[in-house]
Amino acid sequence: MVGEIAKHAATVVHGEAWTIKELFTLPNEYIYWSIQIVMYPYMTGLVAGAFVLSSLYHVFGIEKLKEIARFSLVFSFALLPVAMMPLTLHLQQPFRGINVMMTPHFTSAIAAFGFVFSTYGCIVATELWLVYRKYFVQTAVAMKAQKNRGAVDGFRMLLFSALTLGAWDISNEAVEKDHKACKIMAAIGIPVACFLHGYAGFIFGSVKANALWMTPLMPVIFICSAVVSGVALCILCYVVVQEIRQFMAKRKIARWAKDPTAPTIEELEGAKHEEVMIASNYLMYFMIAAITLEILDLIFRGYTQVKSWDILREVIMERDFTKIFIMQYAIGNVVPFLLMVLPGRTVRRTTIATVLVLFGVFMMRYNVVIGGQSFSLSFAGFMDYTLPIIPHDLETFKEGLFGAISVVITPFILFFFINKVMPAFLKEEESTH
């Protein structure tokens, strides 16, 4: 019995476990790009969006966004490694993933991944270094001055010293140089962030074989909804973290709350109302752009009615109607937009709106990736996707609910550790910028 199961397990084809085929589909057709490929543009979108929000301050000097901008920058750095996770979990040969950097076939959009991603990572890392260099120097100097260092503190001293990259000068001129360079990095970073997510849209938009994906609008739609999701996430996390800090300060729970140099209760007013209002204005601008393009694409398809229209209409208007019009457009776009645009916008209403927006953008990715595989190349059959909940082998774990959840929680774990080295919230005199 065990032998039979083992033998059968060897010949369940990748994709078969979560695909239900209906009517005429070609024998080799399955939903090969499943939940992890939905997660991947979602996570890279958050990265790009967080960076754009941070750049609104660093480049365009919108002073009122200072606090949330710094937070976004650190958080985008926590999101960055996580963008790689869904791909590694999806690959049939994950240990060969490095091949993309070794022999990149540049006619493929995915080959851009390794380089755009690395470049973007370097830019964010550089910008973070420029912002936190003064903090690194001050911390390293303070630790060097300590007479009795424990092992942990000894390690921390070495770490911060290394992070200074040997640039110990924190005079006003040196810091001014950091300031200028940071502005340049943020400016360079914006087109790179756009490219990072534009190419993800290009991955889908350039697949001529797929009637739903193939449209020149896809890269632009992806960029706009990426920015939407990133800004929404940063607003949400900013509000949540600030409220937690205020709560902890009030209870004097945190170690630093006992530290006399820590911010006072008055200084810790929780999420600043104005920062959230201005950030959410930008959120709404990008939401308008994203929804306009998506609706435009739909109108064009319905109007031109090319060969694929019959099957696409059935997928969009009937089979996936709830997922597209109720979940993505209504709950994920219209409701949060109304919540924010109606008079008397509060931080709480905005926070609820950001949660709905994040859900809406996730559904957009889902409807593109899975929706594009819901119909057969024959235009005469359908494929239904069932997300594996309880895994029964490695594949249904990696590409199932638990795989998706592990991708979602990892940035927060990473943020926790990165925050110890580059605190997202600094007092004025500690930071460069």
Next chain:
Amino acid sequence: MDRREFLQKCIMVIAGASVPLSALTLIDPKKVFAENPDIQWAFLVDTNKCVGCGFCVKACKTENDIPFDAHVSRTWVERYVYTKDDKRYVDSPEAALHGFTESRIDLGRGEYKEIDKDNVGKAFFVPKLCNHCTSPACTQVCPVGATYKTDDGVVLVDRTWCIGCGYCIMACPYGARFFHPVAKVADKCTFCYHRLSKGLDSACVNACPFKARRMGNIHDKNDPITQIIMNERVGVLKDEFGTKPQAFYIGLAQEVR
């Protein structure tokens, strides 16, 4: 010079030298034609002759080690049945591995459609396989250069280099590609490249009792297959994608996708 300058110069030399050391040879455009005989493999399917026996699928799976109980195949046969009341039914049960042994149509999800024999209008079989296109969308989108078109026109996959991303599978408009369940890399029909180079016919060509499948060298004007392609009315699948398929069909009905 002092130590700092020396170190700086060393680093610059190493950085400069590492570039030609690992220079990417991007383009090697023209190989000498005299090196190889000028072969471009092309496939000819005669849908008038196919009876749906499925021996080709069985031979292909046997020859190329695709497990019989895996629901993928490098080649398959589709059955098209049009009824007199203007309905169209298409199926390919288990990729026609066991042929078509029932008149009822397999609708998937365990459902079947019985067709009354007096209601049958037009019906035929269409064998399909990788078209080994001249401008293959699949090789264009491979991120690592694992799949490629050989000089003699066959599209292959390097099993040691493929990372299993599945982009080529999504990019193929013909559904010819799949993940090999054992090798865990992308796989597809290779025109039995290992047989061609030994002067043997591909397994499916060899197996077909009715001569519905044939192969030839389209660059050889005297090749009988080339003669048919050049002189008779042949069609290709989905030519709107610009892939320039090299599998030609005699008797291709317009509704075949």
Next chain:
Amino acid sequence: MKSHVWRPLYVVIALAVALLVFRFFYVPNDFRAGKRGFMYSYHRLSNETEWKNQPAKYSVTGRERMHEYCSECHGEIVKVRSEKLHGIIPCEDCHGPAMQHPDNPEKLAIDRSRGLCLRCHTNLPYTTSERHRIPGIDPKTHNTGTECVKCHNPHNPSLEGMK
């Protein structure tokens, strides 16, 4: 370049150099574009030879050379008396690949199942296909549960000579 703000760039350059050095060892030397250019034929050249060297399983028993190969040893037993009927079927279609036979496998399969015959001989009412010219039966009613070969000789399928 004296300013300290360039230091992250040096780190990046160092990483790039490390990557290129690693690449030198990791990527095979024969990785380049073929005759079809970078877009369509960027690959590891030696892979072509690997595919060519894969052993073949089916021999040359195509219709034209079938009898030569098998009748050398199996002679009259396998001579299919009517070239127009089962004479068109390569021996290996029913008996499996014979390239290495009789070394490996020593005995080829003799498949007596109904399914093998029903591939062609299930009667399908398709007048526009060659299928309907093959004499066929309805598998649900014609001697169900019995092997076809009990009555029909696959090497001499004419209905006159039936047992």
